[in-house]
Amino acid sequence: MKKAVFITAVFCLMLLIPTFMTSCSKGDDKEDEIASVKNEEIDIIEEIRPNETIQNEVEGDSDEDFAKGTPAKGKEIFAMNCTPCHGQDGTGGGPTAAALVPKPRNLTDESYVSTLSNEHLFKVISGGGLAVGKSAAMPAWSTSLSDEDIRDVVSYIRVDLCNCEFDGGN
Ligand code: HEC
Structure with a gap:
């Protein structure tokens, strides 16, 4: 009698396994569905708050993260790559600047650079x-x-050149 119960149990399991596997493969559709719902949510949030911070939230980066570097190293990199246009002091008067329209930006101008987010600086x-x-x-x-x-x-740029924070776009 016990044997019969055991066999029935094994038989049931064998029936269950393929059912389980098909429900797994259906999981992909579910993931697509979840992804599209998520995208819709993002669209809705973007509509409510149409600013660039939403992208950071999705990627898990806050605006401060884009400025989490070492200013002293940044200074060397700036001296090697950026000074021909932006000038030694970052004010935009480098030797190549004369020929450029528009002029390279004055990166020490606090009133201008405080309108740019760290993410924007990173992007540009x-x-x-x-x-x-x-x-x-x-x-x-x-x-x-x-x-x-x-x-x-x-x-x-944040710590030395402009010595200013992003004002949040206000
Ligand atoms: C060949 C010249 C040139 C070089 C080299 C150069 N820039 Fe620029 N940069 C410009 C010009 C021109 C602008 C102005 C663009 C505008 O206002 O449309 C600018 C603008 C900027 C801005 C302001 C962007 C904004 O949204 O207003 C930043 C920040 C900047 N440059 C950083 C750098 C850094 C950092 C480097 C070096 C890694 C660098 N630039 C090298 C020419 C240059």
Whole structure:
């Protein structure tokens, strides 16, 4: 009698396994569904708060994270790559600047740089002026500088050149 129960149990298990496996493969559809619901949520949130911080939240980076670098290293990187246009002191008077329209920005101008978020600074240095709808004369550095280098430069701009924080876009 016990044997019969055991056999029935094994038989039931054998029936259950394929059912379980098909429900697993259906999981993909569910993931798609969850992803599309998530996207809708993001769309809705973006509609409510149409600013760039939403992207950070999705990627898990806060605006401060883009400036978590070493200013002293950023200074060296700036001296090697940026001074021809932005000048030794960052005010925008480098030797190449004369020929450029628009002029390279004065990165020591607190009233201007405080309107730019750390993420924006990161983006414009990494992807160049075009990445933020500005002049292509500001080159993209993502091929020659690592993300860490760029964060170092962003911190250098914040701490030394402008000595100012992002005012939150107000
Ligand atoms: C070939 C010249 C050139 C070099 C080299 C250069 N820039 Fe620029 N940069 C520009 C110009 C031109 C602008 C102004 C773009 C505009 O206002 O449309 C600019 C603008 C900027 C801005 C302001 C962006 C904004 O949204 O207003 C930042 C920040 C900046 N550059 C950082 C850097 C850093 C950091 C480096 C070095 C890694 C660098 N630049 C190297 C020409 C240059």
